[in-house]
């Protein structure tokens with residue numbers, strides 16, 4: 001490995017650049033924005049109020065990256081794993097280890113243990129190159145995972161096979177009786193997806209979520225995580241250039257050999273890794289003419305249906321939502337989640353969105369002025385391409401307020417500032433096409449060797465010299481660095 | 496009676512009628528028709544032997560209108576077609592025609608056809624199969640417009656040793672027109688192209704100008720006994736000329752149901768088309784790997800078969816025992832007085848001197864089973880000097 005150019009300074013680009021540098025490459029990373037981090041950035045959305053601008057919970061941070069980058073040494077700290085509160089007359093609390101309060105706890109425990117077992121067996125797949133659909137197979141790597149699966153014993157395996165393609169609503173309704181716990185499963189399974197709890201394959205999404213482990217709030221917001229990753233990356237010898245956009249790839253004799261930058265400058269490298277959306281990489285950076293027509297088709301057909309909106313609130317005093325160190329989920333039943341999803345299929349706004357609320361300032365008081373708080377909220381589901389974007393945004397905002405006011409009466413009157421990012425705003429600000437959480441829909445038919453599509457699933461792009469390393473590749477989205485790390489392993493192996 | 500032309504169910508609709516149909520119908524003594532890409536096309540006009548003989552001895556007209564035609568135009572047309580097809584389109588000058596092919600990503604042939612360069616930024620692509628979705632997707636990233644113009648353009652193929660004389664008599668100036676050149680005269684585009692491997696031309700005009708063109712040619716051609724011919728006769732001529740047909744000699748990659756039935760241009764003897772120097776084109780990487788790894792599995796070969804029976808559908812053997820391929824097209828050639836065949840043979844046996852074909856010939860309700868020696872032979876099997884002579888001789 002001589003030189004490598006990594007395009008995109010999100011968590012994946014940073015993890016990839018770090019790993020390549022450790023592997024002996026001379027690495028340059030370019031990031032279009034003035035600030036590193038992509039979806040992991042801390043923003044001041046109102047004077048004195050700072051919050052994670054998009055992603056707000058550390059979830060599934062790649063263990064290899066966290067350890068080898070020494071993120072703590074570079075100043076990153078996060079809260080203890082969060083409990084989840086489900087408000088109501090008697091609020092239910094779900095501890096990080098999955099223990100719940102309330103009458104349904106035995107059933108929950110059994111289900112949680114069962115699903116966690118399955119998730120644990122699927123987890124190793126996240127940190128490896130997806131197995132190939134056809135052709136040569138790296139069985140040495142695959143065997144332990146396959147073995148792990150078979151050791152699960154016949155009963156367990158059969159249970160997993162039976163569950164794998166089902167929907168989360170069926171499981172929730174079969175195994176639990178408390179509507180709020182059912183609603184929590186439905187919410188967590190569909191968070192970041194373009195799916196309702198009755199959509200097929202949502203159980204698998206839930207297993208993926210469990211495989212990613214617990215959730216924590218970062219001190220200093222998600223930007224602090226990106227900053228620590230950037231420091232580690234620079235310490236490993238990588239040159240990071242922010243405010244530098246790659247306009248086009250330089251393709252010579254059928255091979256990607258460099259990039260033309262917004263400055264007009266050309267950067268050449270033996271290996272080019274793109275840690276931004278696979279579609280934009282192929283169609284805009286490489287350009288259709290450099291690719292085979294079938295690949296252009298595949299890239300064009302990738303769905304980007306983001307359905308999560310982001311809301312930031314600056315609050316005077318206590319928000320009145322209970323224990324602010326918890327993650328709060330407002331999704332009172334499976335039907336609430338399903339009904340919140342139905343309208344977005346038609347580009348419309350739900351009457352009663354479902355919400356994940358965090359309070360970053362409860363963990364890191366420096367994020368808000370004394371006596372005040374910031375709330376960081378993910379609200380689902382918001383249409384990514386409504387007919388009238390302005391009307392949809394204002395209708396969505398009012399719908400969110402109806403839900404919030406019902407949970408915490410008077411909250412709106414104590415709100416000093418608010419910001420709503422619809423999926424299209426997220427696209428404009430963070431470059432996630434369609435507001436898609438995963439740089440392209442994440443669903444059964446877009447996982448493993450089908451992510452982002454078959455011909456590009458092993459991180460090598462269908463253009464020699466180019467590699468794909470964003471959330472659009474296996475194992476999908478989140479501020480984890482896993483796709484980037486996996487991609488770097490493949491690059492180094494191929495060198 | 497219900498008018499089926501208006502039915503909402505397209506599969507119930509009668510086949511489309513060529514712009515030449517009124518003339519063709521009047522001459523088609525047996526009403527011998529067959530479908531061709533949704534059009535009604537003449538199989539023969541009552542006497543296939545005479546039609547074949549006319550192709551090689553006098554002059555013939557064949558209705559080409561059902562041929563699928565695309566207009567590709569715009570500043571990016573040349574680059575788009577270079578990325579689509581195997582040959583170097585930058586080298587194709589206006590006024591010229593390329594016989595070319597194009598592949599999918601895996602380097603398997605989608606179709607072959609002729610590419611006309613009508614102007615610096617305008618082309619016409621003619622082929623057997625429909626490809627609009629593929630062409631539109633291949634146009635992404637290029638400043639070019641692609642549209643199907645099959646129905647707008649009527650075309651006649653005028654083939655045979657007297658075809659130049661017929662054109663002269665009809666008032667066209669074709670003296671300087673070389674093979675694979677075209678010229679427009681009085682709204683009619685004349686190309687020196689064809690599917691017979693003989694002296695011949697193709698004439699292209701607007702669908703509304705079709706009948707006057709037919710009449711003009713038939714009238715001018717009367718002294719040479721110009722006659723219309725159908726697909727059966729043409730097919731004999733094209734096998735003599737060694738040309739392949741999509742769906743017959745290869746399965747277009749988009750249509751193959753079985754994964755291993757697709758074929759590369761290298762396997763189909765079209766490797767000469769590939770311009771490895773021109774830059775990227777769809778399928779290039781796969782084809783380069785095939786060439787470098789020498790992994791072609793099949794070879795399309797011409798065979799001269801012993802005896803006088805056409806080897807239609809025959810299995811090809813090496814040493815009479817080992818199955819090594821299949822005949823895709825075969826005829827008794829009245830011109831070369833030989834049994835000729837095109838066959839797909841496993842690449843490693845393609846040049847074997849020990850090839851045989853097993854023919855089942857139906858003779859009055861009994862099969863005669865023949866094992867005949869088959870010698871690989873260069874194509875075309877028949878290639879008269881008049882094919883290339885410019886100016887063409889007066890006969």
Ligand SMILES: Cc1cc2nc3c(=O)[nH]c(=O)nc-3n(C[C@H](O)[C@H](O)[C@H](O)COP(=O)(O)OP(=O)(O)OC[C@H]3O[C@@H](n4cnc5c(N)ncnc54)[C@H](O)[C@@H]3O)c2cc1C
Pocket residue numbers: 007008009010011012013030031032033036037038039040054055056057058059244245246247275276277306308309310378426430431432435436437438439469470471472476477478479480
């Ligand atoms: C509403 C919402 C909430 C979310 N919440 C969470 C959460 O709580 N926790 C979590 O883990 N995940 C969350 N996510 C998902 C997470 O944000 C993404 O999956 C993650 O950011 C993907 O990381 P990445 O490195 O692949 O891409 P990105 O973070 O998108 O990084 C790509 C980078 O490339 C840069 N770039 C783009 N084009 C160019 C170019 N031409 N040249 C140079 N640079 C370029 C961009 O500026 C960007 O910095 C959320 C997503 C959404 C939409």
